[in-house]
Amino acid sequence: MRHMYIVLDASRTMEDQDLKPNRLTSTLKLLEFFVEEYFDQNPISQLGIIATKNKRAEKLTDLAGNPKKHIEALKRAVDTTCSGEPSLYNSLSLAMQNLKHMPGHTSREVLVIFSSLTTCDPANIYDLIKTLKSTKIRVSIIGLSAEVRVCTVLARETGGTYHVILDESHFKELLMYHVKPPPASSSSECSLIRMGFPQHTLVSISDQDSKPSFSMAHLDSTVGPGLTLGGYYCPQCKAKYSELPVECKVCGLTLVSAPHLARSFHHLFPLDAFKEIPLEEHQGERYLF
Incomplete structure (x- = not known):
């Protein structure tokens, strides 16, 4: 399971047009x-987004496992006015406040999209780097301008990666590199996790005994709650949800389906590297397809 915060630089340098129509x-x-691919490969993981500008940092979305929520926030961010300077210190502090409480068996990650060549911080960032390292938070950076010394130290000390993009296609390639979970360290905690596997209940309008009910997922929705028939019911507390995976808001049980668990599990046992055998050394029959 992964918990990741994306830190987005929204400073004035994001208005540069070396990426079209501009960097932002x-x-x-x-x-x-990236969000779609992240949840496709890590369906039971969580993601959050932080933006930094004017020497401040603010959360666009909290840690959550609903990709639609994050994509909507990114679409709204298109109208953001890029101004001032970013603050790596404030952004990483905000991410750390949330990630340090995550259980030890999960990975704690921060991915920084950094456009500026400077950072305006209220305190010594090298002290913060030591704290990030002690809390086992892995920070990776993708630079849009040029290599910055503090980013190099930050990535090296926390076990992350630091790359500077060449063009838009290289930018996409670097982002996709972070879809796959990082290798777990030997010191990672191991613990059993309770999960529920609710079955989808289908109810037709013609069924006289059917009663519409509210979905718990509407608690976070800006749209008014609607009465619906059927859904996924938590096996522990019977709360209803319209989609999976989700963490039950009533009892805290993680609700998933078997395919979700399988897609997360296959990262633990990757295929061995294929060994190429020259045709001349092949023993046995040969077939042409």
């Missing part, structure tokens, strides 16, 4: 694609 718009489009 190009980055947001690629991040939408």
Whole structure:
């Protein structure tokens, strides 16, 4: 299971047009694609987004496992006015406040999209780097301008990666590198996790005994709650949800389906590297397809 915060630089340098139409718009489009791929490969993981500008940092979305929520926030961010300077210190502090409470068996990650060549911080960032390292938070950075010394130290000390993009296609390639979970360290905690596997209940309008009910997922929705028939019911507390995976808001049980678990599990046992055998050394019959 992964818990990741994306830190998005929204400073004035994001208005540069070396990426078309500008850095901000190009980055947001690629991040939408990244969010979809992230949850496709890590369906029981969580993601959050932080933006930094004017020497401040603010959360666009909290840690959550609903990709639609994050994509909507990224689409709204297109209208953001890029101004001031970013603050790596404030952004990483905000991410750390949320990630340090995550259980030890999960990975704690921060991915920084950094456009500026400077950072305006209220305190010594090298002290913060030591704290990030002690809390086992892995920070990776994708630079849009040029290599920055503090980013190099940050990635090296926390076990992350630091790359600077060449063009938009290289930018996308670097983002996709973070879809696959990082290798777990030997010191990672191991613990059993309770999960529920609710079955989807289908109810037709013609069924006289059927009663419409509210979905718990509407608690976070800006749209008014609607009465619906059927859904996924938590096996522990019987709360209803319209889609999976989700963490039950009543009892805290993680609700998933078997395919979700399988897609997360296959990262633990990757295929061995294929060994190429020259045709001349092949023993046995040969077939042409």
